Amino acid sequence: MSLPVRIHQAAEAEIAEAADFYDIESLGLGDEFTTVIERGIHDISRYPHAAPIARGLIRGKTLTQFPYSLIYFTGEAEIMLLAVAHQKRRPFYWASRL
Numbered sequence: 001m002s003l004p005v006r007i008h009q010a011a012e013a014e015i016a017e018a019a020d021f022y023d024i025e026s027l028g029l030g031d032e033f034t035t036v037i038e039r040g041i042h043d044i045s046r047y048p049h050a051a052p053i054a055r056g057l058i059r060g061k062t063l064t065q066f067p068y069s070l071i072y073f074t075g076e077a078e079i080m081l082l083a084v085a086h087q088k089r090r091p092f093y094w095a096s097r098l
Helices: 009-025 029-046 093-097
Strands: 005-007 053-055 058-062 068-074 079-086
Touching: 005 009, 005 029, 009 029, 009 079, 009 093, 029 058, 029 068, 029 079, 079 093
Parallel strands: 005 079
Antiparallel strands: 053 058, 058 068, 068 079
């Protein structure tokens, strides 16, 4: 059974910012990035406890094609995607979003 995923407003901004950056680097790469994000969101919706715990009750699904992780919290009725975090920048900056 899948859980719905709600995306934090700041995480939506992170997706858009990274997609724009990748499109500047190579036309179409931003679309590829968003496709990978969508697949990752689908995966955490179907298997919310598969990703390792990042901190407390928060999990992080590492993306393979891009250096980002989907940082999320699983509630009883939904999953909250807190951040789309670059793996080499500011660890745990998203902790206050819960």
